[in-house]
Amino acid sequence: MSKKIIVSGMRPSGRLHLGNYIGALQNWISLQDSYQCFYFIADWHALTTGYEDTSDLRDNIREMLIDWLSAGLDPEKAVIFKQSDIPEHAELFLLLGMITPISWLERCPTFKEQLRELEGRNINTYGFLGYPALQAADILAYRAAAVPVGEDQLPHLEFTREVARRFNSLYGRVFPEPQPLLSEFTLIPGVDGRKMSKSYDNYIAMSASPAEIKEQVRMMITDPQRVRRRDPGRPEVCTVYSFQQIFNPTGVADLEEQCRKAGVGCVECKNILAASLAAALASVYEKRQELLQNPALVDEVLAAGNEKARAAARETLAIVRDAMHL
Ligand code: TRP
Secondary structure, three states, rough: OOOOEEEEEEEEOOOOOHHHHHHHHHHHHHHHHOOOEEEEEOHHHHHHHOOOOOHHHHHHHHHHHHHHHHHHHOOOOOEEHHHOOHHHHHHHHHHHHHHHOHHHHHHEEEEEEEEOOOOOOOOOHHHHOHHHHHHHHHHOOOOEEEEEEEEHHHHHHHHHHHHHHHHHHHHOOOOOOOEEEEOOOOOOOOOOOOOOOOOOEEEEOOOOOHHHHHHHHOOOOOOOOOOOOOOOOHHHHHHHHHHHHHOOOOHHHHHHHHHHOOOHHHHHHHHHHHHHHHHHHHHHHHHHHHHHHHHHHHHHHHHHHHHHHHHHHHHHHHHHHHHHHO
């Protein structure tokens, strides 16, 4: 029996941080065996909000790809490719554009939100409005059964199903309606206690070296009321504790108890965390060093993935053109 097809993409944000790793990438990796996975770098989507300055784009694409491979995305199992290398995404985007009412795009919550949030940038563009239609094309080009995403992407998936339904009702049944595959949600705080994010500069890179990890853990905010070593601490307000829960599941209960009675100090607690984190990320760090030594291999992985993706997307587009009598 052939495996179900799933598709997912990530905008190229350069080196990934622990939030990306725990929230999305580990989920992608765990799905590799049970599904036929298509995972791609959404570089066109990056342009929808970042078209003005593209000077970092190529580096960001490459760094993210290296992180994917370092973490364990396996080109033998998953098709790993880059959106802008597959012109069929653009063709399907154009065709879906013909049947997409503008109001569906305008009412998309992410559209309204981002217009507000990215106020300084001019994203009153056709490309930005069309973001969900491009995403629908990404997914439907492979006639995917499901899409692993976080909650924030649910409106885009709902939109994709609506477009698929409209296409099918106009031209005959071509597309399945892709279902979300929600990953378990784990919020990773940044070193300052806010949400971990590149734009806050409070992140720990997924492929950080043991020394970098140590330095970033040292900067983490602990209980502000715990001034002296002999003061008891409150784990519930401590960033180090949040991390211990995720990365030191066997030691966290004891640390919590010790913290509350000042049995362990913040410096020691941080050292323990840094060691657990470094151990959890050691293989990612090492694989990354290997790949940095062998840039040709990274290029080959992408070229081979692009070819497989293209073959699959081409098949769908032949069916689509036929259905539309082109
Ligand atoms: N919009 C997604 C995000 O910001 C990225 C993305 C683009 C995507 N195309 C996709 C995700 C197709 C899943 C399927 O995270």
